Amino acid sequence: MTETTVSRADAQRARVTSISAEIFSRRGFRATSMNEIAAAVGLSKPTLYHYFRNKEELLVRIYSDVLDESLAMGERTVAAAASPLDAIRDLIASRVAYTCENQALLKVCFEEEHELPPELADGVLRRRRAFERLFAGALERHLAGHPGLRLPMAPKVYVNMCLGAVNWCYKWYRSAGPCTPEQLGRQLAETLTASLAATPGRVG
Amino acid sequence: MTETTVSRADAQRARVTSISAEIFSRRGFRATSMNEIAAAVGLSKPTLYHYFRNKEELLVRIYSDVLDESLAMGERTVAAAASPLDAIRDLIASRVAYTCENQALLKVCFEEEHELPPELADGVLRRRRAFERLFAGALERHLAGHPGLRLPMAPKVYVNMCLGAVNWCYKWYRSAGPCTPEQLGRQLAETLTASLAATPGRVG
């Protein structure tokens, strides 16, 4: 129902958004002109402004799409996991896969933050924090269930470390390489959670 | 000797470079005008062009400074390490510390790559690869010395994973937090190399 209700206009907007993201990721938001986008989409500039109020709105739309999907995916993953440790592993694996499959989109989101209008920047921050809290929550539950486990760092640091390893994939992953996104995700998940699984003393 | 030989002009150039990096990191290269930079430095725009041929050169200078220092630091670190595993650990720790202490500089280098003139972009890439090879080389020597050790991923993937965890610090580290850059470096080094130290079978 809701899916067949997408108007032609909304479909156009999605098309424009996706092409814009591709160009932004290659040349940068500021360095990309509305004329270029119009040409790439196959429309004139005024027609672009028929669908979007201004250039900023293109960027906002990209951010919103990515953040909404990321958060939803994260919540689904945590809800489906059998244990907190599995939640962390699946979170890492699914994030890596998503990042590798949407490198252009993620690059824009990671590298154009300063172009967001200030009044929206904190909304973005809020959702990003919500995602991090998903991760941190699972970690805390895991640690609470395994009192013998000692991390050499604060939980927040561990989360940021994992997110760095995960997010950085947008810079180096190449689909022509030997790994599928899913394989890569499993590998990172396994290695990054090594310090969480191997109880150094004995299992309680 | 060589240090007292820095001309006044070179000192000015260094000053301009450092202030530019700060502004670029906050507002982005393309969004920062030469007028802003001139005002921040306390000079007029033509005087800026007296020291730098054009805007690009500012960026190139930032990249060169960071890459040269990074590579030199990396080589020193590897040369001083007692074992390949120590080399990896020290490489991680020193990179984290350097990144945390130069967040603005690193942000520019990571996020403005598409603004580099194409003929210089590959020079940058070359030096970045050289740094990665330092890391990969130490890893290969370590693996060669410990045949029982099995990584769940290709060595290159492991290197990229570590570099992600390390580099990402430019985005989240806050000096007001509980960790000094050095402490953070040690923590990341320890955790990231857990899969390399703990020989799963028995030591040969």
Add this chain to the structure above:
DNA sequence: GATTCCCGACCGACCGGGCGGTCGGGCTAG
């Protein structure tokens, strides 16, 4: 020591161009 010259450092005023964005109107389907 005074005079001349030179040169690096510096700036106010300006330019061409490309940008984001708009205007007014022309198609075409229902």
Add this chain to the structure above:
DNA sequence: CTAGCCCGACCGCCCGGTCGGTCGGGAATC
């Protein structure tokens, strides 16, 4: 007719970059 979609031509602004010239101090000349 009307409503949605579309565009050629245009505007004002601000950008990177330049031009022509001032100023002050150190070397060179007498």
